[in-house]
Amino acid sequence: MPLKERISHIDEVRSWQGSIRLEGVYTAGVAGERWLRGLQEGRIYGTRCPRCRYTYVPARLFCERCFGHLDEATWVEVGPQGTLTSWTRVHVALDGQRLSPPRCIGLVRLDGADALLVHDLLEDGTPLRVGLRVEAVFRPPAERVGSIRDLAYFRPVP
Amino acid sequence: MAGRRVAIVGAGMTKFVRRALETGPELAWEAASKALESCEMTLDQVDAVVLGSAPDAFDGVHMKVEYLSPGAGAWGKPTIRGYVGGGTGVFAAIQGWYHIASGMFDTALVVCEEKMSSCHPHPQAAFNYIFDHTTERPLGPNLLWIFALEMNAYMTKYGLTKRDIALVAVKNKRNAAAHPAAQLGDPNITVEDVLNSEVLAWPVQRLDVSPVTDGAVAVVMAADHVARRVTNRPVWVEGVGWSLDTQYWTNRDLSYPTYVEEAARKAYAMAGIREPRKEIHIVEPYDPFDYKELHHLEGLLLADRGKAAELVALGIANRDGAMPVTPSGGLLGVGNPIAAAGLMKVAELFWQLRGEAGPRQVPGQPKRGLAQAWGDLMQVGTVIILGI
Ligand SMILES: [Zn+2]
Numbered sequence: 001m002p003l004k005e006r007i008s009h010i011d012e013v014r015s016w017q018g019s020i021r022l023e024g025v026y027t028a029g030v031a032g033e034r035w036l037r038g039l040q041e042g043r044i045y046g047t048r049c050p051r052c053r054y055t056y057v058p059a060r061l062f063c064e065r066c067f068g069h070l071d072e073a074t075w076v077e078v079g080p081q082g083t084l085t086s087w088t089r090v091h092v093a094l095d096g097q098r099l100s101p102p103r104c105i106g107l108v109r110l111d112g113a114d115a116l117l118v119h120d121l122l123e124d125g126t127p128l129r130v131g132l133r134v135e136a137v138f139r140p141p142a143e144r145v146g147s148i149r150d151l152a153y154f155r156p157v158p
Numbered sequence: 159m160a161g162r163r164v165a166i167v168g169a170g171m172t173k174f175v176r177r178a179l180e181t182g183p184e185l186a187w188e189a190a191s192k193a194l195e196s197c198e199m200t201l202d203q204v205d206a207v208v209l210g211s212a213p214d215a216f217d218g219v220h221m222k223v224e225y226l227s228p229g230a231g232a233w234g235k236p237t238i239r240g241y242v243g244g245g246t247g248v249f250a251a252i253q254g255w256y257h258i259a260s261g262m263f264d265t266a267l268v269v270c271e272e273k274m275s276s277c278h279p280h281p282q283a284a285f286n287y288i289f290d291h292t293t294e295r296p297l298g299p300n301l302l303w304i305f306a307l308e309m310n311a312y313m314t315k316y317g318l319t320k321r322d323i324a325l326v327a328v329k330n331k332r333n334a335a336a337h338p339a340a341q342l343g344d345p346n347i348t349v350e351d352v353l354n355s356e357v358l359a360w361p362v363q364r365l366d367v368s369p370v371t372d373g374a375v376a377v378v379m380a381a382d383h384v385a386r387r388v389t390n391r392p393v394w395v396e397g398v399g400w401s402l403d404t405q406y407w408t409n410r411d412l413s414y415p416t417y418v419e420e421a422a423r424k425a426y427a428m429a430g431i432r433e434p435r436k437e438i439h440i441v442e443p444y445d446p447f448d449y450k451e452l453h454h455l456e457g458l459l460l461a462d463r464g465k466a467a468e469l470v471a472l473g474i475a476n477r478d479g480a481m482p483v484t485p486s487g488g489l490l491g492v493g494n495p496i497a498a499a500g501l502m503k504v505a506e507l508f509w510q511l512r513g514e515a516g517p518r519q520v521p522g523q524p525k526r527g528l529a530q531a532w533g534d535l536m537q538v539g540t541v542i543i544l545g546i
Contacts, residue, residue, distance in 0.1 A: 018295060020287050024218030025278040029181030061180075062187045064228035067194070067201040 031061040031070070039150040042138045046113050047074045057113040079110035080136040081157060087121055087128050106154050108134055119148075122155035133157040160428065161259030165385035165392030166251075166544065168197030168378035169505040174341040174493030177275035178372035182217050186229030186271040189374035189498075193267070194231075197378050197388050204378075205263035207232040210240040210250030210270035212496035212533070215284035218276040230269040230376075240497075244446065244533025245400070246270065247375070247500015248540040251529075252398045254379040255542075259395075264381045271374035272495035281370055288535055304407055304536055305367075306359035309449045311412035313361065316464030318452075320361055324352035325470045326448035327365050327490050333477060334487020336517040339502075341493035342369055352448075368446045371493035375501040377508065391512045396526065397431070397543035399424025407536055418457030418530065421539035425528070426459075429543045434459055438543070439524035440510055441481065442503035444532040445488040454530055455483065457539065482520045485510065500531035500540070507544045 007013055028036055031047065035058045038045045047070035048055040049063035057078055062069055086107045093099050106121030121134070134154040144150040170192025172178070172185050180188065186209075194200060209223045209230045219225045223239040230237070238257075240250040247270050254268040274281045285301040312318065327347075334343035347365075355364035385392040401420035403410050410416070422434070431437045443454035452466035460481065461469055469475040475483035486492055486506035489499045507527035509515045526545040532538065 014292075016292055016296060018291050022215055022218065022283055023278040024276050026218060026276050027177070027179050027181065029184050030179060031184070032181065033179065060228075061184050062191070062229070064231075064233045067187070067191055067231055069191075 029061065031059045035059045036146040036148075039138075039148070040144045040146040042141070043077055044079045044110060044136060044151070045075055046078045046110075046115070048076050050074065055112060055114045057110060057115045057117055076112060078112040082108045082110035082113070082134055082154070084121075084128070084130060084132040084134050085109050085116055086130055104128070106134065108154055110136075119151060120153040122153045124155060126156040161256070162261060163382040164255045164258045164379055164395045165382070166377050166395070166504070166508050167380050167385050167388045167392055168193045168199065169376070169508045170194075170196055171339055171375040171498070171502060171505060172373050173339045174371045174373040174495060176341065176370065176372070178273065182219070182222065182226050182271055182273045183229035185273065185372065185374040186226050186269050186376075189271070189376040190229065190231050190267060190269045193376035193378050199378060199388060201231045204231055204235065204265050204267045206257050206266045207235050207237040208240055208250050208253045208257065208266055208268045209237060210246040210268070210497040210501065212241070212243055212246055212272055213284055216272055216274045216277050216281050216496070226269075226271055229271070231267050236263070242400070242534050242538045242540060244444065244496050245500065245531045245538040245540040246497035246533060247502065248504060248529055248531035248542050249400060250497065250501060251377060251379070251504045251542050252400060252540060254377070255395045255398055258379055258381050264384050266379045267376060268379060268501065269374065269376040270497035270501040272498050273372045274370045274495060275372050300359070302359040302362055305447055306362045308412045309361050309447065312449055312453060315413040318464070318467055320353060321349055322467040322471065323449045323452065324349045324366070325467070326445065326451045327352045329470060329475065330445060330448075330451070330484050330488040330490040332491075333485055333518065334491025337487045337492050339373070340487050340491055341371055343487055343491050362447065366448045368489035368494035368499075371495040371499070373493060373495035373498045375498045375505055377501065377505055391546065393508045393511050393544050393546055395542065396545045397425035397427070397429030398541065399428070400538065400540045402534065403537040405535055405537065410537065414463060415453050415457035415532070415539060417537055418454055418532065418539035418541070419459065421541040422458045422530070425541040425543050429545070431543070435481070438481070438526055438528045439522075440485060440507060440520055440527035441483045442486060442488070442506055442527065442529040443483065444500065444503070444530055445484055445490050446494055448490060450532065451484060451488070454532065458528065458530060458541070477518065478521055485515070485518055485520050496533075500529070503529040503531070504542060504544070511544060511546045
């Protein structure tokens with residue numbers, strides 16, 4: 001389309017404003033229910049598939065690789081320490097505003113896990129690098145509600 | 159018949175409930191693993207996955223089939239999403255058929271899931287965005303408008319009463335009482351219960367409508383040579399058809415579903431059926447509303463126009479009648495997790511034709527059945543014919 005045919009001012013044509021507004025209420029699921037209860041207790045669980053030898057974090061009800069049921073016997077505690085697999089420093093928010101200070105996000109392989117967990121990463125002056133040892137820091141017990149936010153952030157192991 | 163012969167060899171489903179604790183992937187996994195167990199197959203014997211789910215908005219996850227894929231066994235496999243709105247459940251089985259009939263794959267796992275309870279407070283909210291943004295949405299429309307206008311037009315054209323139509327809801331909810339996965343089975347429901355239920359948009363009342371449901375259904379499909387190895391009772395796909403009417407719902411014949419007739423004629427031709435009323439032994443037409451079952455029976459050419467209600471009134475459509483209609487209990491009785499509801503009808507034919515439907519079993523060893531669904535913007539007809 002030639003440039004001059006484009007609509008540069010929406011009020012030059014008839015238009016209506018509309019938004020798609022939907023509310024969602026999500027259940028955590030069979031495995032998620034128990035996994036979040038674990039976080040509330042300050043523990044991070046995974047489920048380890050005995051056939052595939054793969055440990056899912058967050059814990060899953062089934063193994064997507066072999067389709068086996070990951071039952072009670074497959075629940076294992078992982079972490080709380082792990083290894084930083086990648087990290088980023090985010091300078092722009094969703095709405096385009098500059099973030100000051102920037103926010104740091106880490107991808108962590110908890111000890112004993114195969115799957116990675118993404119969460120906030122505390123910057124304490126330690127130079128960030130892939131391979132850095134990090135540990136989970138939980139909110140104080142009284143503030144925990146059974147949410148991914150009960151885990152406050154990861155920080156470099158002192 | 160086009161392509162290779164294809165059979166359904168296994169089926170499984172979750173309970174249909176108003177709000178499941180399970181996540182969408184957990185529901186899908188339960189149905190899919192039950193379907194594989196039913197034919198003693200494992201995931202590594204599955205060549206391809208077909209995943210059906212209706213609007214993303216219900217589960218509240220954008221691109222939800224990608225989200226559901228772990229539970230459908232899609233990890234590391236060729237996977238496709240089937241999507242024609244409410245017609246998806248039957249269409250997903252059609253997609254499973256052509257994946258295999260084409261010679262591309264020997265087996266396919268077909269999984270349909272819907273978690274409508276995530277959409278809060280009611281999935282009705284998601285439907286507000288299907289209307290034209292310029293000429294309809296400013297009027298504040300409600301999906302029920304379409305059904306109420308359609309039902310009224312249908313009743314008026316053929317002189318049908320509310321009671322004639324309510325009999326469908328009674329039959330299906332009673333049938334569902336024998337279904338172990340049913341949400342709304344009721345062996346004691348009466349026509350008065352339906353006629354006295356809350357008016358939603360005249361002439362549509364609460365019990366004329368199927369419920370909001372969470373659930374999942376799966377079937378395993380296989381090429382001839384694999385199917386015969388897996389089971390001695392394969393249920394063959396004999397015919398399929400699908401067709402789309404105009405997007406403008408205001409431009410359709412509100413008293414007759416032409417798109418269903420077009421889909422049915424394709425399926426009958428493929429199955430070599432000339433006299434469907436004699437050659438189809440069980441019908442599972444799409445019944446999100448009671449009048450729609452009648453509408454669809456006429457579109458399927460299984461009743462004369464305006465005469466489907468007589469099949470119900472005379473008991474011909476009962477489970478032990480001459481042409482059992484919706485012996486499962488349907489969407490009105492088993493429940494309506496959109497895409498999963500259509501595939502539930504396909505699974506019902508699988509169980510009925512194998513004689514495995516237990517207390518729901520249609521007598522007389524039926525040999526051939528038809529399942530149909532309806533969807534997109536109320537304009538698509540999808541039909542599958544299964545036989546043994
Ligand atoms: Zn596994």
